[in-house]
Amino acid sequence: GAVVSQHPSWVICKSGTSVKIECRSLDFQATTMFWYRQFPKQSLMLMATSNEGSKATYEQGVEKDKFLINHASLTLSTLTVTSAHPEDSSFYICSAKGLLNNEQFFGPGTRLTVL
Amino acid sequence: QQQVKQSPQSLIVQKGGISIINCAYENTAFDYFPWYQQFPGKGPALLIAIRPDVSEKKEGRFTISFNKSAKQFSLHIMDSQPGDSATYFCAASRGAGNMLTFGGGTRLMVKP
Numbered sequence: 486g487a488v489v490s491q492h493p494s495w496v497i498c499k500s501g502t503s504v505k506i507e508c509r510s511l512d513f514q515a516t517t518m519f520w521y522r523q524f525p526k527q528s529l530m531l532m533a534t535s536n537e538g539s540k541a542t543y544e545q546g547v548e549k550d551k552f553l554i555n556h557a558s559l560t561l562s563t564l565t566v567t568s569a570h571p572e573d574s575s576f577y578i579c580s581a582k583g584l585l586n587n588e589q590f591f592g593p594g595t596r597l598t599v600l
Numbered sequence: 601q602q603q604v605k606q607s608p609q610s611l612i613v614q615k616g617g618i619s620i621i622n623c624a625y626e627n628t629a630f631d632y633f634p635w636y637q638q639f640p641g642k643g644p645a646l647l648i649a650i651r652p653d654v655s656e657k658k659e660g661r662f663t664i665s666f667n668k669s670a671k672q673f674s675l676h677i678m679d680s681q682p683g684d685s686a687t688y689f690c691a692a693s694r695g696a697g698n699m700l701t702f703g704g705g706t707r708l709m710v711k712p
Contacts, residue, residue: 491643519699528689528702529644578643587696591636591643 488512489581491592498569499600506564506595508579514559515581519589520552523576535562569599604692606703613710619677621706623690626671630692634700635664635675638687647688648675649696680710 488511498504508518517536521529533549535541535556543549551573553565562581566573576596580589606623613619625633631652636644650657650664650673657664663676677684690703 489643517697526705526707528704529700530702531699534699576641580643582697588646588649589697589700591645594641594643596641 487583487588487590489515489579489590489592491577491579491595493595494593495596495598497598497600500570501568503565503567504569504597506566506577506579506597508562508564508581508592510560510581510583510590513581513583513585515562515583516559517582518556518562519580519582520554520562520564521578521580523578523594525576529578532564566597569597571599573597574599604690604701604703606690606706608706609704610707611709613680613708615680615682615710615712617680617710619680619684619708619710620674621688621690621708622672622674623692623703624670624672625692625701627692627701628671629694630701632693632696632698633664633666633673634691634693634696635662636689636691636702638689638705644689677708680708682710682712684708685710 541554634649
């Protein structure tokens with residue numbers, strides 16, 4: 486149980502385009518989802534926290550207009566990187582927490598490469 | 601006050617040896633301390649977690665030691681195996697499942 490999936494697992498895009506990453510909780514309802522960014526050989530940095538049906542809360546330094554987060558259902562959250570640039574290339578990881586879970590369950594991550 | 605400091609950054613251990621990774625935190629409001637294992641290109645997976653009301657927790661070959669007064673906790677991997685080679689992250693939060701603050705990570709290599 487407590488499986489979180491991400492799609493796509495990797496994506497390559499041209500600079501200036503937008504990319505959408507999906508995060509799904511497969512066997513539980515996720516009231517809260519978290520989005521992290523991880524650069525090579527570095528730790529996970531929290532970008533934002535989203536509660537179902539509410540606007541996401543962004544961490545300091547994260548541009549909310551560039552990283553659009555939607556948590557419209559209890560099983561799906563999306564992160565859209567708008568007008569992506571090479572410096573946005575990173576490993577994006579989501580995690581989900583449900584009403585009955587006292588734990589965050591992490592997705593497998595999405596590798597974004599912006600050319 | 602949100603920092604979690606982790607050491608060492610990298611660690612090489614012989615097969616069968618003990619791997620020890622240390623973390624220190626500053627925020628006394630933290631009350632949940634998990635350890636995650638991450639393989640290259642994968643998301644982190646929970647290994648073991650502890651709350652400050654106990655000083656030690658053991659699950660199989662993995663043990664967390666917790667020192668509340670020193671605000672430190674550590675992960676011990678007994679009988680380390682090559683399959684344990686991965687990056688390990690400690691983390692802390694105010695309540696399980698809430699916003700996590702991660703340590704910098706330790707890249708463990710277990711030599712056969």
